[in-house]
Amino acid sequence: MSANAKLARTLARFEARIENQDFYEAHQTLRTIANRYVRSKNYQEAIDLITQGAQSFLRAKQGGSATDLIFYLLEVYDTAQVKADDASVSRLIQLLVAIDPEEPNLKDVVTGMNNWSVKFGDYKFGDPYLHAVIGSKLIDGGHVYEAERYLVLGTHDSCEKYITLVWEWFEQTNDLATVGEFFSRLVFNYLFISNLQSAYTAKDQFLQKLIEKYSPKHEEINKDGFRMYYFESHSDLNFLQLLLLTCQTKDAGLYNNLKSHYAGSIEKYATQLDFLGQEYFGIKVQKPVNFMQDILSGILGGK
């Protein structure tokens, strides 16, 4: 019998057990056979079998067994040194799409998937397409801060999702005074990774929503291709828009000029601005001086 026919027969037996609600038996049998494949280094068969098994458990709403098999799949990925390419990533994406967002293991599952894509892919923080799906799943499960990080490092769609998330979050508070805290997350997170394109998209979309819904007193300013909204009672929003333009110029003089005018904002965002100062303007952050340490490290030849 060919390997494919054997695999198909195993899966048919497995499906029959799932249909009979014999989940424990189904799980054990599948793991035993997958183990056999792994030991004989038939990784592709093991991967196909485990993936299909996990999909069936997800369809049968058996989240525990399904996520156990997903972890097992990641183990096999690791053992077989599977590269993060279209096929291997989309296999994970299909599983992820089918997971119930309320699954208690969700955060561990996505971390496991991302760690694999870090280890066997070209991106230091993991695969962007994987991030896009992880991000929306985490939002659906209410894990917003975790979602935020993945969305920022995701695809173009993730940017739209991130803007919508921050907007809905702000709308839920329904407190206009807090709008700067929300808007600043979009601006800073995209500036940190030098994604001006998404920072501008976020600025335009978020502020347009704000104006449409709450009509705060504002004026549109257009200056040589730079467009901003001046808000009479939201100087933090003005500051953040100017910050975006300033980072684009990489002009340290302008940066210092901006900071000296908005003393209140720079206090609130001190660590964020230190980072941007270094990233865009080459301004080194002065560490507090410790003479003893300097002398000692001088003697020991360190530094």
Place this chain on the structure above:
Amino acid sequence: MTSPEREFINKFLSLATLNAPALPADYKKSLHDVDNLGVALPPLRYKYDHKRA
């Protein structure tokens, strides 16, 4: 009468747009090259209710 902030913005924009910016507005560092995520932002004071969205 215009406010001091509005005046500052006017002057600032004139200065900032004097020369072409160093980076285009659609600049995006490739995610392949991103090796630093900046600083972690403080959590917001409000909880997000995903059931309401």
